[in-house]
Amino acid sequence: MTTTTAAAVPRPGIRLSKPVKVAAILVAWVLIWIPTHGTHTLSLSPADLTPLHEWLNEVNDTVGANRNSSPIFLYFFNEIRAGIDALVTFVQALISQPSFGRPVPVLGWLGVVAVVAYISWFFGNWRVALLAAGGFVFFGLQGLWQESMDTLALTLSAVAISLLIGIPLGIWAGLSDRFNALVTPVLDFMQTMPTFVYLAPLTLLFLIGPASATIATLIYAMPPAIRITAHAIRSVPRAAVEATDSLGATGRQTLTGVLLPLSKRTIVLGVNQTIMAALSMVTIAALIDAPGLGKTVIKALQTLDVGTAFNAGLAIVVMAIVLDRVTTAASNRVRQVGTTHRFRRPVAAGLGVLTAICCYMSYTYVWAAEFPDQAGVGRAISRGADEVTLWAQTELSTATEAIKNLVTFALLNPLQSLLVESPWWLVGAVVVLLAALIGTVRTAVTTAACVALLIGTGLWQDSMTTLAMTIVATLLVMVLGVVVGVWMGRNRFADRIIRPALDAGQTMPAFVYLVPFLALFSATRFTAIVAAVVFAAPVAIKIVADGVRGISATTVEAATAAGSNTWQLITKVQLPMARSSLTLAANQGLIYVLSMVVVGGLVGAGALGYDVVAGFSQGQLYGKGLAAGAAIVLLGIMLDRIARASSPSNSPKGHR
Amino acid sequence: MRLQRLVATAAVTALALTGCGGEKIGDTGSTGSSAAAANCGTFNLAINPWVGYEATAAVIAYVAEKDLGCTVTKKDLKEEIAWQGFGTGEVDAVVENWGHDDLKKKYIDEQKTAVAAGSTGNKGIIGWYVAPWMAEKYPDITDWNNLNKYASMFKTSESGDKGQLLDGDPSFVTNDEALVKNLKLDYKVVYAGSETALITAFRQSEAKKTPVIGYFYEPQWFLAELKLAKVNLPAYTAGCDADAAKIACDYPEYDLDKIVSKKFADANGPAYKLVKAFNWTNDDQNVVAKYIAEDKMSAADAAKKWVEANPDKVKAWLAQ
Amino acid sequence: MTGEAVISVKDLWKVFGHKAELVPRSAELSALSRRELIDRTGCTAAVRDVSFDVAPGEVFVVMGLSGSGKSTLVRCLTRLIEPTAGSIIFEGEDILAADKKRLRDLRRRKFSMVFQHFGLLPFRQVLDNVAYGLEIRGAGKAERIRRAKEVIDLVGLDGYEHSYPEQLSGGMQQRVGLARALAGDPDVLFFDEPFSALDPLIRRDMQNEVIRLHREVGKTMVFITHDLSEALKLGDRILIMRDGAMVQCGTGDELVGAPADDYVRDFVQDVPRANVLTLRWIMRLPRPEDVLDGPELGPDVVVRDAVRLVLAAGKPVKVIENGELLGVVTDEEILAAVTGVEVPA
Ligand SMILES: Nc1ncnc2c1ncn2[C@@H]1O[C@H](COP(=O)(O)OP(=O)(O)O)[C@@H](O)[C@H]1O
């Protein structure tokens, strides 16, 4: 009697299944909405402030006023700043900026290309070495050698510091459940708090210059290093650890003898993710004078010069792809133990000498130091991009208008009315109930706290507007994720073709495609959604594709042997079996969508994104921008916890 | 043995290459600045992110480097952060300031880290604009009294059943919500969120002949590409914008000015004197901005071209 | 036997879960079955009140179905898992009282363990895997290599010193595990289902290998298995567990001859009784009509070895211990044992 299914006629005392209850709550919401909508919506116009916002402004002012007298600044922040500045300047002196009284950096292009190729070969293989050399020469051909090297210098410094701090913290989090529980929300915060919010305070603490840019980058780039290291430590096979314990190893011996060697491969993947995250900060860091490609993009945007922005954006994409493939190859190499080739050593020595010679020549000779002026390729790329953009703007905009209107009127507007026009208590009650239903009491408590804090930010209505867009964008991301992901998972050829496009979507700075998107879809919420989808869908697609590919061949074989057709195979076997991947894809897709809220604010999304942007631009709105940033974080935590509670892999604790 | 042979081969190759290496670094010597004079030292010039500003800054930087022998360090910064830099000693001058009474109050009056250094000679105008084709087709649209007549034309997916008034470069203060309300206009303010979004909207409006009305300002390089028509709001009178909630008049004309750090002003070096003396017209700035935005010249080349064409003006700044 | 036990376990409990330490202390909770305990408290009693002694040089086997708590029990003995209650005395020393350092020392010199999934380090060659324990205890390099080579020879892996684990078959990998355990020259070897993951033929080889090693090095061994034939083949004594509790402990013929309950009976049902039972278990008291001039045999002779003699004798064979007649065995009993039909009591 207790296991009545959803199909049964509801009778008093019968237990309803979860989907039915969820549906019931949603229906109730709409029913209550009808008489109450438009009341208690907690709206706040863009120019208005709450006392909290004003108080945050004051705090900011106080910090600024005391900057030069407070001992914390004199002895703490200034020291950090000096250290990081020294590091970045040193790397710049090596590869990008005139240094040591010379008109050029220590290493010219030939030296850098040689070193990069050598390192790629040494830790990876021939293929990635060629790719790396080709990619770096391409920067020169684009006419962006120095900008690229500045970006590389800043990225490498930020990554180095991220790893220096992140890996030990990650190990700690891997070993200690308590520490892990402690850092997780901090990491969530670091990853979802929009950079715009802390850019201005950072320059106050660490002054304008490489240090602030590096710190802004590493705040965003360090969390993956910590998370993935912790995960790596946690997934070391128990048998190996236990065997070591049984031999009487000390904690240190276990760490260095077993845990680290066995998690090395995964940790290298963490390095990879850290690099990608750091590269995605290139344009934003340029807003506080970080040198490099980001500046080119921002400058080009001022004159709506899509071509130039695209050329620079392409350099970032190429750099990301090179660094990604090299680190991935390095991590795969870690796995192949004991297959050292007989000739490896002499070859390594020979190539090393060759690299040294290239370095020497690039130090000495002009032709090897300064990339020959070859901006022709860059100009051709810009012109091509301009032409494509122009064509798209004139030829496609009628069709895109139609799509925009469809999604806006059929999906976005109803959802937004429901969220924005409902009284706050109604929305609050609905999400807390849903959280309790899908998750545990704890989920409900967290959700309730998030709702309360959202109200506290004074930006409830803006939060609801942003939430509506976030939900629609995440839905679109998941549709794309499933369709393209399944296709890629089932077809290696499709995978090979699509993957670079996905990499580009993930690393091409949004600023590059804002202009064409604006032309195609006008300054609207839909444009913001499209930008978010472009950025977030690649992650979801990759995760789904990996999930589908990870299904054991025997299962698929068995289903095929049972006579399933392709559609049955996908819907009855592959998708259900990749369910945990789907959940992960939704979760990551959501986080990525949220990280585009601010960019959305630049293209007509209004709401929280605009609040953050305006707060960054106008002093008197600073506090409001900070509150909006916090609201984005809260939305992220709330949605993440609910999503996690509903995921099937979320087994009850006590595991391990 | 194999190793040795390899190393040897490599070394020989290296020697061979070195032999025919080509021009060496330092052969053609001049590294430092060639200019003569000066105890000018380093001049930290903030570059705010719009082309007009960049044009002004480029000319000042060019003259400072060329004629005064300063080492100019340009720093790409948003306004707020640039002003913050006055206090931390990292910014010496901001050379095109649009009003920003709040920042003046904070940094000039309260923290006393900045001082005003006079007008740039440029006049800033803010208001509501439409694309030229609209002004031509609906000549009376430039009078605010007729705006309600056209409201339905401006409806979009974002504005519901009202007309859309496209607002919002987030860097500028806007009174538009109050204006719409107080002038009883049947419009909804939609926040485009960036200058890029505004320019693209006007461009598409002209290209596709779709109606767009929005917030804009001059001097702005885009006006050289597309001469937007300004809508006349009730004229500005002194004090009509005193109460933000009750504003029902046009924006005032801004006298764009220069702000420098207190330290920089007190030192009274050549760079400060140049900044203080600098003055030109909107047309001057538009020319340089056009070089940069339309002709895609580098800021330095654009400045050089203008300076060479206008030696008298430059001489006048330096004379003081 | 008890006086000189190497390991003496008393009232050992291991309960997993929140406030686990309360379970053994509470008479009420400790009386619950495992299922009931989970429903009541959410705790799992993996090991419930187990006591036994292991004699020096003995091969002591712990047997039970999967989930019966064998792995937990054997890990408690070296405190890889911390017991919840009870006592463990090893060579007169209370293991539970040992501090971290002492415990490490014991693990380095006195115990070693062989695991079901080998637990080898994939990035180390066989030689370094075997020498790993010595390395941990700080032995010099030369000594490590010498000793590692020795045990590698002992387990029959010579020639594979420089291979990596993944280049070896499962059986060979487990030989590496065995060598690693032997390298430190421990007093006691623990085996947790070491051969369960291996193919049957290889498993038989490995069992023979253990028998050979036991003969050669004479170590005390505690051997976990879920396979009764393995238990009977290797074990001097066998402890049978169910749901964490001890069901019966005794020699192979005791288990087969006198199963303590249906659980054990089920277990031993398919065992070829003739191979396990001794005459003691099948003899009957002499009846008046028996002719008592047949051949004599001891009570501990395994049935299998007595078959030929008894069938050839054509009359009852006397079972004699210390000159005393315990009973007789005839064709009938022998045939019953060989065909597996239970002898009526
Ligand atoms: N770390 C643990 N936490 C909770 N329960 C455990 C843990 N380890 C084992 N158990 C439980 O204890 C019982 C005995 O497990 P185990 O000793 O592994 O059995 P065996 O080795 O006989 O298969 C099982 O029910 C198992 O689920």
Ligand SMILES: [Mg+2]
């Ligand atoms: Mg087990």
